[in-house]
Amino acid sequence: MKTPICEICLRSELLCSACQEKVNSGELKENDVEMLGLIYKESEKNKILSCIEIKKIIDGQGIVLVVCNQGSGRKIVGKGGVFAKRLEQAAGKPVRVVEESSDVRSFLQNIILPVPIINLNIIYTQEGEKYKIIIPQRSRLPMPLKTFQSIAKDVTGKNVEVGFEDEGLKKV
Numbered sequence: 001m002k003t004p005i006c007e008i009c010l011r012s013e014l015l016c017s018a019c020q021e022k023v024n025s026g027e028l029k030e031n032d033v034e035m036l037g038l039i040y041k042e043s044e045k046n047k048i049l050s051c052i053e054i055k056k057i058i059d060g061q062g063i064v065l066v067v068c069n070q071g072s073g074r075k076i077v078g079k080g081g082v083f084a085k086r087l088e089q090a091a092g093k094p095v096r097v098v099e100e101s102s103d104v105r106s107f108l109q110n111i112i113l114p115v116p117i118i119n120l121n122i123i124y125t126q127e128g129e130k131y132k133i134i135i136p137q138r139s140r141l142p143m144p145l146k147t148f149q150s151i152a153k154d155v156t157g158k159n160v161e162v163g164f165e166d167e168g169l170k171k172v
Helices: 007-012 017-024 030-045 047-051 073-077 079-091 104-112 145-156
Strands: 054-060 063-068 095-099 119-125 128-135 159-164
Touching: 007 030, 017 030, 030 047, 030 054, 030 063, 030 079, 047 073, 054 145, 063 073, 063 079, 063 145, 073 079, 073 095, 079 095, 095 104, 104 119, 104 128, 104 145, 145 159
Parallel strands: 063 095, 128 159
Antiparallel strands: 054 063, 119 128
8 A cells, every 4th residue: 555654654653754744844734644544554454455545635624535546446435435434434524535637627527526527628817827617507516615626726736716507508
């Protein structure tokens, strides 16, 4: 199992200087370390988790996003969502497991599933680039809009706006 924290720190529950520096710099938070420790303990019991890679844990307002490599998502969620439910109980809030993607659109799509992204535009402003995604008119995001925007900025490094498809322009 690969994580942003070394295995020795996960096993001992004490951070070495390199892992502690990640916490001190803000790259990781204390909650992230706890969540990674929980996933590590579960991987010791469940061998299918030994081959996963956790890229990042994002603790948003009211939700935790676990970003993993391609193919690890189902393993982390577990059969019937068993492991994801344990993570939610430990975190005290909903947990979404998202597989990393090099394509921004598919990565953002994974975050807001089941809501489809109709269009993704790159907007150039004086402040720099930002993304604008268009979703169906009566869609409801699986998390608060501000939380999604915060998570999306953390993941992409750019501001993300959400717009709704105009009913009058919908294709027939």
